[in-house]
Amino acid sequence: MIADFIPAFVAAFVTLFIVIDPILVTPIFASLTKSDPQRERLRIAFMAAIYSIGILLLFGFAGNAMLHHLGVSFAAFRAAMGIILFIMGFRMFFDPDSETQAKTPGPQASARDNIAFFPLAIPMLAGPGAIATIMLLMGPGKSVTDKGAAIAAMALVLAIGVLMMAFASRIGDALGRTGMNAITRILGMLLMALSTQYVFDGVRVGILEKIAGAS
Numbered sequence: 001m002i003a004d005f006i007p008a009f010v011a012a013f014v015t016l017f018i019v020i021d022p023i024l025v026t027p028i029f030a031s032l033t034k035s036d037p038q039r040e041r042l043r044i045a046f047m048a049a050i051y052s053i054g055i056l057l058l059f060g061f062a063g064n065a066m067l068h069h070l071g072v073s074f075a076a077f078r079a080a081m082g083i084i085l086f087i088m089g090f091r092m093f094f095d096p097d098s099e100t101q102a103k104t105p106g107p108q109a110s111a112r113d114n115i116a117f118f119p120l121a122i123p124m125l126a127g128p129g130a131i132a133t134i135m136l137l138m139g140p141g142k143s144v145t146d147k148g149a150a151i152a153a154m155a156l157v158l159a160i161g162v163l164m165m166a167f168a169s170r171i172g173d174a175l176g177r178t179g180m181n182a183i184t185r186i187l188g189m190l191l192m193a194l195s196t197q198y199v200f201d202g203v204r205v206g207i208l209e210k211i212a213g214a215s
Helices: 002-020 022-032 038-070 074-094 098-102 116-125 128-137 144-166 168-214
Strands: none
Touching: 002 022, 002 128, 002 144, 022 038, 022 116, 022 144, 022 168, 038 074, 038 116, 038 128, 038 144, 038 168, 074 116, 074 128, 074 168, 128 144, 144 168
């Protein structure tokens, strides 16, 4: 069993690490939490990983059945996630201070977004790519060993992400406000491009599925 687990784990780890890309999330995390104390940053990073594990496990075990039951194709789901990602990238590009202002204590502090869930868990760590990957790795026909390897690989990738985010404050201290705003705008532009590709892919696959079903 171990002989089967190791290659499955390595393959799942490499795939999920590339798709989740905790390296990309780190500077975004530094930008979103630049006004928070270190203890709060660690809490946010840990909660983002917990949320991501829950989301990915949900879709890994029940994603295909849930979407099929709702009559929603994965292509449509991918396009919807792309739109959400585009909105986040748009805000990062045109108003990089918006997240910091939203987190400033005040009368409406209780109404602030929980950035551990959005945008860190969704759509950054547990985005459409990660969801699609875990659904594939734990899909029908996969053995218990394959599913266990996928879960272990997912947990390790997210643990690495937490460690990287824990040191994100050093990035913010080194770059300063201007540098972080510049990086935020650059990343926002990249996120808008990436999200547009998600939408295009979802629409393209959806149209091809309709054509194939009609023929």
